[in-house]
Amino acid sequence: MSINHTFQATINWNINEGESTQNPRTFSRNHEVLIENKATPLKVSAAKPFRGDDALYNPEDLLLSALTSCHMMSYLYVCAQNNIEVLSYTDNAEGDLEVNASGSGSFKTVRLKPVVSIKDASQKELAKSLHTKANQLCFIANSCNFPIVHDATIVVR
Numbered sequence: 001m002s003i004n005h006t007f008q009a010t011i012n013w014n015i016n017e018g019e020s021t022q023n024p025r026t027f028s029r030n031h032e033v034l035i036e037n038k039a040t041p042l043k044v045s046a047a048k049p050f051r052g053d054d055a056l057y058n059p060e061d062l063l064l065s066a067l068t069s070c071h072m073m074s075y076l077y078v079c080a081q082n083n084i085e086v087l088s089y090t091d092n093a094e095g096d097l098e099v100n101a102s103g104s105g106s107f108k109t110v111r112l113k114p115v116v117s118i119k120d121a122s123q124k125e126l127a128k129s130l131h132t133k134a135n136q137l138c139f140i141a142n143s144c145n146f147p148i149v150h151d152a153t154i155v156v157r
Contacts (some may be wrong), residue, residue, distance in 0.1 A: 002086060010034040056154040060097055064110065067140045067148065068093040071112055072143075075134035084127050085119040087157050106144045114152045128154045 013031035021027050029046035029052050046052025047060050068091045079086050091114040099105035118127050131150040135141050141148050 008036060010036075025051065029053070033080075056099075060095065060107075062095055063107070064095045065094075067110055067138075067144065068112055070138045070140035071134055071148075072114070074137040075116070075131060076131045077113070078130045079127065080138065082123075082126060082130065084123050084130070086127075087117040087119060088115075089117075107144070107148060109147045110144075111149045111151060114150070115155060116152060117155045117157045119157065123141045124154050124156060127153055 010064040011031055015021065016028050019027040029051060031044055033042040034044075034046050043056045043064075044062070045054075045058055047058040050058075053057055070093065072089050076086060076089070080156045091112055093110060093112050095110040097105055098108050098110045098131040107155050112131075114131070116127060118124065135148060135150065
């Protein structure tokens with residue numbers, strides 16, 4: 001039996017005074033993403049290489065953030081199932097985007113590099129191996145068509 005959930009997002013963009021979409025080099029990519037019942041709209045733009053505002057989030061940032069966040073939550077879940085007490089979790093994830101001459105592109109790989117602190121030294125190897133199970137459970141990872149590499153470090157505190 002499967003359970004279905006629907007998520008919604010609203011995007012708002014307007015042309016600025018004096019701009020035109022007739023030339024792809026001259027208009028702002030800045031826009032807002034609103035999600036019902038969330039406190040603040042996300043201020044989003046294109047990434048800087050694509051004429052966006054570098055101070056704002058971009059879709060590539062958000063994809064990478066969704067992936068690392070989902071992996072962390074899946075990892076904490078499988079650790080709880082295995083009675084591993086996690087004290088902290090940090091990930092400095094990286095994703096490689098390849099842009100083709102046509103302007104299309106895709107992520108080719110993402111590297112998750114979590115540093116996880118646990119309490120019990122005897123669980124260190126199990127804690128490291130659970131990243132594979134977390135990846136299998138992660139909704140976002142299961143929706144991606146590129147490799148996701150895990151380079152996890154487990155620290156005992």
